[in-house]
Amino acid sequence: MGGQPAGDIDFDQHNFALWEKRVDALLVLTSGKGYFTVDGLRRVLEDMGEEAFETMTYYERWVQSVNQNMLEAGAYSLEELSTKMAEVTARGETYGDCAGGGE
């Protein structure tokens, strides 16, 4: 996107949420263990198309990319993921409710 027209810089800063830090940690750890490279991360981000950059937040794109790379690396199956996501979602209403099982 370098050189493309764009609006003003927004200087607001949000505090990184715990789930965002965890996505970051999962990327650092899984790529550090050789499951994929930063190029693999980029490939999935590029494949999302420009719209994803308008509609999703930074770590929303990242979690999708890390997940896609881990699926491709065979770390777990799509079925295991969907079963686990359904189980997580059924735990409650909020991130705080649902995130407890991993800690």
Add this chain to the structure above:
Amino acid sequence: MPHDHHDHGHEHDHLSPSGHPYQPDQDHPLTKWQAMEIAMRELLVEKGILTREEITQTVEAMDRRSPADGAKVVARAWVDPDYKARLLADGSAAINEMGFHADAMKLVVLENTADVHNVVVCTLCSCYPRNLLGLPPDWYKQRAYRSRVVKTPRAVLSEFGLTLPDTTQVRVHDSTADMRYLILPARPEGTADMDETALAALINRDSMIGVAQASAPE
């Protein structure tokens, strides 16, 4: 971090069971992407690929890193010409000397002077010298900064409050996944008597990205 989340009777007072307010992300409805993070994390632990401790430690290490780390490196370079030469020659090796690690990334350090002003961007995404500065600020990741700084750097710098004379050449450096830049800002006037610790306090994050100068002494 405590995660006793069974105490649903108190959820309307927005305090966790330990009596602390939840972060905003904790009390909004769970998003699909948050569910994906939880599911992925738990699966990776169940599969023995990661441990909970590793994940917790990585998040904690991330929280500990801050621009104060980069400021120590810059302050050392200001007071020690030999260190400065090593830093400019091989950034990764020179920060290792101070106990910081570039990991697999090549760290390139660029010196700002009255003649040349360097500014860093990652047009691809958000590559940033996190090991020295912590996580990047939101604006660094935004389209506005990434698109425009490569085309009209002087205009973008002026939005940060930095107006450079026409005699200063501006160079924009685009980071890559394998190479990160740290800017060595110019040492301000009137700091000859200051020690390394006092100098480090003048070195703000933005000056190490190249969108600001180091602060003037009080």
